Amino acid sequence: MTPTHGGTAVADEAKTLINDFSIEVATVNGSGSQTANNTLMRSIFRMGVPVSGKNLFPSNISGLPTWFQIRANHRGYVARKHDIDLMICMNAETAKEDVTKLKPGAICLYDEPLKLNGLRDDLIWYPVPFQQIVSASCPEPKLHKLVKNMIYVGVAAQMLDIDMAEVAEAIARQLKGKQKAIEMNQAAAQAGFDWASTHMPAQQRLKIRRDNKTEGQIIIDGNSACAMGALFGGVTVVAWYPITPSSSLVETLIEYGKRHRVDPATGQTTMAVIQMEDELASAGVIIGAGWAGARSMTATSGPGISLMSEFIGLGYFAEIPSVFINVARMGPSTGLPTRTSQGDIELCAKASHGDTLHICLYPGSMEECFQFTYESFDLAERFQTPVFVVTDLDLGMQNWMSKPFAYPERAQDRGKVLTEAQLAEVQDFARYRDADGDGICARTLPGTPGGKGAYFTRGTGHNERALYSEKPEDWKGNIDRLRRKFDTAKAFVPKPLLEGSGSRNGILAYGSSDPAVKEARDLLAEQHGRHLDYLRVRALPFTEEVEAFIREHDAVYVVEQNRDAQMASLLRFFYPEFSTRLKSVLHYDSTAINAQTLVDQINAFEK
Amino acid sequence: MTPAQPNLNQLGLTKQDYVGAKSTLCPGCGHDAITSQIIQVAWEMGLEPHRVAKLSGIGCSSKTPTYFLSSAWGFNSVHGRAAAVCTGAALANRSLINLIASGDGDSMSIGIGQLVHMIRRNVPVVYILEDNGVYGLTKGQFSATADIGSTLKKGDINTLHPIDPCTLAMELGCGFVARSFSGDPKQLNTLLKAAFAHRGTALIDVISPCVTFNNHDSSTKSYKNVKDRDFPLHELGFVPYFEQTEVEIPAGEAREVQFPDGSRLTFRALREDYDPTNRYGALQAVHEAHAQGELLTGLLYIQPEGPTLHDQARLVEEPLALLRESLTKPGPKVLETLLEDYR
Numbered sequence A: 001m002t003p004t005h006g007g008t009a010v011a012d013e014a015k016t017l018i019n020d021f022s023i024e025v026a027t028v029n030g031s032g033s034q035t036a037n038n039t040l041m042r043s044i045f046r047m048g049v050p051v052s053g054k055n056l057f058p059s060n061i062s063g064l065p066t067w068f069q070i071r072a073n074h075r076g077y078v079a080r081k082h083d084i085d086l087m088i089c090m091n092a093e094t095a096k097e098d099v100t101k102l103k104p105g106a107i108c109l110y111d112e113p114l115k116l117n118g119l120r121d122d123l124i125w126y127p128v129p130f131q132q133i134v135s136a137s138c139p140e141p142k143l144h145k146l147v148k149n150m151i152y153v154g155v156a157a158q159m160l161d162i163d164m165a166e167v168a169e170a171i172a173r174q175l176k177g178k179q180k181a182i183e184m185n186q187a188a189a190q191a192g193f194d195w196a197s198t199h200m201p202a203q204q205r206l207k208i209r210r211d212n213k214t215e216g217q218i219i220i221d222g223n224s225a226c227a228m229g230a231l232f233g234g235v236t237v238v239a240w241y242p243i244t245p246s247s248s249l250v251e252t253l254i255e256y257g258k259r260h261r262v263d264p265a266t267g268q269t270t271m272a273v274i275q276m277e278d279e280l281a282s283a284g285v286i287i288g289a290g291w292a293g294a295r296s297m298t299a300t301s302g303p304g305i306s307l308m309s310e311f312i313g314l315g316y317f318a319e320i321p322s323v324f325i326n327v328a329r330m331g332p333s334t335g336l337p338t339r340t341s342q343g344d345i346e347l348c349a350k351a352s353h354g355d356t357l358h359i360c361l362y363p364g365s366m367e368e369c370f371q372f373t374y375e376s377f378d379l380a381e382r383f384q385t386p387v388f389v390v391t392d393l394d395l396g397m398q399n400w401m402s403k404p405f406a407y408p409e410r411a412q413d414r415g416k417v418l419t420e421a422q423l424a425e426v427q428d429f430a431r432y433r434d435a436d437g438d439g440i441c442a443r444t445l446p447g448t449p450g451g452k453g454a455y456f457t458r459g460t461g462h463n464e465r466a467l468y469s470e471k472p473e474d475w476k477g478n479i480d481r482l483r484r485k486f487d488t489a490k491a492f493v494p495k496p497l498l499e500g501s502g503s504r505n506g507i508l509a510y511g512s513s514d515p516a517v518k519e520a521r522d523l524l525a526e527q528h529g530r531h532l533d534y535l536r537v538r539a540l541p542f543t544e545e546v547e548a549f550i551r552e553h554d555a556v557y558v559v560e561q562n563r564d565a566q567m568a569s570l571l572r573f574f575y576p577e578f579s580t581r582l583k584s585v586l587h588y589d590s591t592a593i594n595a596q597t598l599v600d601q602i603n604a605f606e607k
Numbered sequence B: 001m002t003p004a005q006p007n008l009n010q011l012g013l014t015k016q017d018y019v020g021a022k023s024t025l026c027p028g029c030g031h032d033a034i035t036s037q038i039i040q041v042a043w044e045m046g047l048e049p050h051r052v053a054k055l056s057g058i059g060c061s062s063k064t065p066t067y068f069l070s071s072a073w074g075f076n077s078v079h080g081r082a083a084a085v086c087t088g089a090a091l092a093n094r095s096l097i098n099l100i101a102s103g104d105g106d107s108m109s110i111g112i113g114q115l116v117h118m119i120r121r122n123v124p125v126v127y128i129l130e131d132n133g134v135y136g137l138t139k140g141q142f143s144a145t146a147d148i149g150s151t152l153k154k155g156d157i158n159t160l161h162p163i164d165p166c167t168l169a170m171e172l173g174c175g176f177v178a179r180s181f182s183g184d185p186k187q188l189n190t191l192l193k194a195a196f197a198h199r200g201t202a203l204i205d206v207i208s209p210c211v212t213f214n215n216h217d218s219s220t221k222s223y224k225n226v227k228d229r230d231f232p233l234h235e236l237g238f239v240p241y242f243e244q245t246e247v248e249i250p251a252g253e254a255r256e257v258q259f260p261d262g263s264r265l266t267f268r269a270l271r272e273d274y275d276p277t278n279r280y281g282a283l284q285a286v287h288e289a290h291a292q293g294e295l296l297t298g299l300l301y302i303q304p305e306g307p308t309l310h311d312q313a314r315l316v317e318e319p320l321a322l323l324r325e326s327l328t329k330p331g332p333k334v335l336e337t338l339l340e341d342y343r
């Protein structure tokens, strides 16, 4: 079991990478590898080293290849790293390809029977007899398959100097309460560790050293963060239809709801969750619920938004609050259901026919997934309109470090809703009269007693009194007011975040590109002497800071994860005078964005 | 049933309090006759207008909510999708009295999926399907309820099998399935009252001739044709919960069904072997009658029990829409607890 090194050049070149490398684990989906992968990631996290974990999984339930990428980085870079430093090959089917893509000098730990070491002579090979170790350590043969993956965690812990106490704790936390499973998995990890201690020569290339950079932090996925946001946002009606990568958002919300929104005495809930027959119906339910005064939401992905579009237009035009969370995946069509993309930016901004413009929020972190989701309910009710929270698979389903979320202290903003008492004071209620000049009219809720305030909601042309009208002045007045209302929202949506000042050119990005952009800025500055200010857009309508940023920079590199530069299109739509300043830096090969792509493209522009 | 004072119902409202805007449908359109009965029944039943949500999709039939109960909350939504909107409204505010006015195009083509699933969920709603066999508003194309052999005005013959909303609803376990005819106001009146007493989804397929596009001799949904084929199953009587003591149930062969609110529907069979509480028997009878060109009308199937959407969702009693913030937003401790799982 001696590691076989390739050419000596590799060994010379290698210096120790401490707390700064990436690991990829290749397994088969449905093989229980998830627990092992998470354990390894969380053990590094528990060692105080910033880490991120990305699951590259197939659109399939069982038996297809899946990869898990862990990046440890002492500077806190959590974007995907292009090159893998440690490859763990557990899947015979993909092993050959898995090692082919490695750069010279990478370490490869593999299941011994795969005999991979003949494939290349420029890698550092560590064969591990997993079957043998699992047989010796686990008395129950039928559980071998389940715990086999945990062996590699122990082996990796040993070779990387990860404290086994942290591994044990990571296992215990993940399998919370299931004592037998905890013990079995801890034993398997220990067996891996022990085997490596006696059989594997120490390596000095990759090491984890205890640090204190993760203290007080959590690791969470964006879907859970959004679900928490919805819970604390006071959602009362949730309608959905399962679709990757958004399903876990609602499923998590259902779990939270069972724990925290049910009266234990009566078993009755304050949060209705209804699984509909399709996305059209889901949209219909949340429009109906929003109309009747509930805080309503759905979570879906691109194909769902396509189906919901007719209802979204109705919500926009009839002015009904509702929240649409779009966890974007790769389109068009069914596309790549388990791969990330920012391909629905224009779809969400202008969903439905005719002139529509929607309030969109673009969270770029776990805290923002939480915060923007609960704020979206305030915005929806304040502006009486569909509000989109646009995340993506990378944010939604991957594992991100985060500060714990701050409790939303602010009281809910239920918007301009007239109660029976207020209606009694009103001389002459007209549902669509812009009394305040901000484009937002007062509404009433069905069921309000008193005999005043009833009106007829319609998607057809209407006047101030909500009566059907084909008069040009009514139509134009209304559609112009809706635009005014959209502009009013500028003062309420999250402002963009600016980093840096005074550079000639700048970077503009949004959403899940943020970690890669931050890393790219450092690389550009440190390796290429290029300093670029960075503005992260967090909402539509764009606020004046966005315009100022573009005005103040000669060239603005707009970073996006789609082919058609969709955010740049929106920027050109709102700021046509700056059209030519916008240069698109795009990444859309279905992988999560990485810093190097951005560095290369920006360097090419700046030449 | 007569209200306490001849022109005031038990809320003290006049019939005028239940009307809506003037109809803009073609004079003689069956839908207007249905509207009249909705007004009449809402008044007689003493529905509180502010509690009524009247929803619709798109079509001539879907325009009708404008023409009744102007002090109720109306929602003319999108084509075929009132069912989902109603489901949402019902979840948001369980105290609403829901009514959907739809058409055969709206319900049996574009919206059939939503209707089907609304029935499965037993959403509390009186669903009135104003059935004329054509798409009136788009100028007379066949709908999915058109009978085989029925023709369009310009002569095209329908060759596709019709979908019968009633047998479909029965198949799906709908607890209240009725068929009526806009030309039989008396029967429609009683069925509507009973529908409002039903807790879950009550579907009434009302044959409602389109005088402009489907009232010619070779149409099976013309006034004349329907009159000829109409076979009322029973003579109906309705005793609302608030009038129990005053009304005597006629003796003899009359049967009755009691609703959870105490209202009673009595029916004296005109076709003796028809039992509206026997789903399989009823299904068979409706199918057989259809094969013979007969149109059975009346209460086709009734099962007043059965959990509604609200029972299944186990919602708190107070409308979700009106819950105080303290009930919908958990405190800081809960956030702490949730976050602990991610440490």
Ligand SMILES: Cc1ncc(C[n+]2csc(CCOP(=O)(O)OP(=O)(O)O)c2C)c(N)n1
Residues within 6 Å of the ligand: B058, B059, B060, B061, B062, B079, B102, B103, B104, B105, B106, B107, B130, B132, B134, B135, B136, B137, B138, B143
């Ligand atoms: C998505 C969509 N497709 C098509 C239409 C056009 N359209 C309006 S009403 C209608 C048919 C209505 O037929 P029905 O429900 O039977 O109502 P009727 O007019 O006969 O009462 C159609 C196809 C529409 N409004 N929306």
Ligand code: SF4
Residues within 6 Å of the ligand: B024, B025, B026, B028, B029, B030, B031, B060, B061, B132, B136, B137, B209, B210, B211, B212, B213
């Ligand atoms: S076209 Fe037909 S359905 Fe429409 S209003 Fe005229 S008669 Fe009625």
Ligand SMILES: [Mg+2]
Residues within 6 Å of the ligand: B059, B103, B104, B105, B130, B131, B132, B133, B134, B135, B136, B143
């Ligand atoms: Mg029709």
